[in-house]
Amino acid sequence: MGRHVVAAAHTSSILLDRDASIAxxxxxxxxxxxxxxxxxxxxxxxxxxxxxxINLYPPGQQxxxxxxxxxxxxxxxxxxxxxxxxxxxxxxxIVVLGISERDGGTMYNSQVFIGADGRLLGKHxxxxxxxxxxxxxxxxxxxxxxxxxxxxxxxxxLICYEHxxxxxxxxxxxQGMEVHCASWPTFASTAGRGSAYDVTVETIMRAHAITGQCxxxxxxxxxxxxxxxxxxxxxxxxxxxxxxxxxxAIYAPNGDIIAGPHTGSEETLVVAEIDLDxxxxxxxxxxxxxxxxRPGVLDLVINRRPLTGLIEAGQTEI
Numbered sequence: 007m008g009r010h011v012v013a014a015a016h017t018s019s020i021l022l023d024r025d026a027s028i029a030x031x032x033x034x035x036x037x038x039x040x041x042x043x044x045x046x047x048x049x050x051x052x053x054x055x056x057x058x059x060i061n062l063y064p065p066g067q068q069x070x071x072x073x074x075x076x077x078x079x080x081x082x083x084x085x086x087x088x089x090x091x092x093x094x095x096x097x098x099x100i101v102v103l104g105i106s107e108r109d110g111g112t113m114y115n116s117q118v119f120i121g122a123d124g125r126l127l128g129k130h131x132x133x134x135x136x137x138x139x140x141x142x143x144x145x146x147x148x149x150x151x152x153x154x155x156x157x158x159x160x161x162x163x164l165i166c167y168e169h170x171x172x173x174x175x176x177x178x179x180x181q182g183m184e185v186h187c188a189s190w191p192t193f194a195s196t197a198g199r200g201s202a203y204d205v206t207v208e209t210i211m212r213a214h215a216i217t218g219q220c221x222x223x224x225x226x227x228x229x230x231x232x233x234x235x236x237x238x239x240x241x242x243x244x245x246x247x248x249x250x251x252x253x254x255a256i257y258a259p260n261g262d263i264i265a266g267p268h269t270g271s272e273e274t275l276v277v278a279e280i281d282l283d284x285x286x287x288x289x290x291x292x293x294x295x296x297x298x299x300r301p302g303v304l305d306l307v308i309n310r311r312p313l314t315g316l317i318e319a320g321q322t323e324i
């Protein structure tokens with residue numbers, strides 16, 4: 007168990023620019039290492055930025071920018087994450103990075119988990135893209151709904167409104183997750199409904215810490231002028247999304263906020279020291295991965311088979 011230093015990167019990438027976004031991520035990883043941070047969590051699709059346009063413009067206008075987004079998304083097999091892995095190894099920092107992952111002609115909203123030695127531990131693909139996201143990203147499956155053992159504890163993560171999927175949260179809890187990395191964008195700077203967004207995030211994430219008896223790291227990006235300009239250059243003006251927003255914080259297993267919340271356009275690392283012994287103190291009361299579960303009455307089934315649509319039932323002899 008023991009004490010560890012963890013952080014949320016409250017920061018924005020360079021929208022539609024994979025290389026620049028990766029370079030910024032590497033700089034933040036180096037800064038985290040210098041500050042003694044052992045685990046650094048990034049916002050949703052930090053590389054190459056969250057595609058806010060999907061909620062702002064008619065779908066028929068978006069094909070061209072979707073093609074551009076595909077080209078700027080991350081091809082893991084091609085080595086696009088090599089600079090991030092190298093930065094993690096140099097800094098000795100475990101990294102959870104939100105990416106738009108490119109796999110052939112399909113994109114997935116993903117988190118990648120990179121060890122302090124620079125080794126890729128695994129990834130998680132968002133199970134269900136939310137609302138207009140369904141136009142852009144494919145669905146993940148149970149093969150990436152995992153928890154990873156690290157020197158900072160057993161780490162897992164989910165993405166944005168995926169936290170609304172209670173069974174997805176429980177799947178990680180049941181695997182003994184100790185530190186949860188929650189990657190979000192921000193909609194707090196959205197006209198009309200934005201005022202309730204931070205309250206929604208805070209409520210869900212505090213509840214997840216309490217019900218899972220785990221630490222929760224929330225990382226969000228504020229919207230920058232560069233984000234707005236990049237969208238308007240391709241799609242024209244809009245008056246719904248403005249600059250600002252962002253809510254990053256760290257919660258303890260009892261629901262207390264131990265760092266943040268940090269909000270607004272100022273970019274920073276939200277840092278906290280966590281004590282994994284606090285998990286045992288919470289679980290003695292209620293262990294939802296153990297004595298406070300009711301197997302046989304309430305059972306959760308995870309299909310671990312990759313759902314590729316291709317099932318090879320036999321082999322043709324030549």
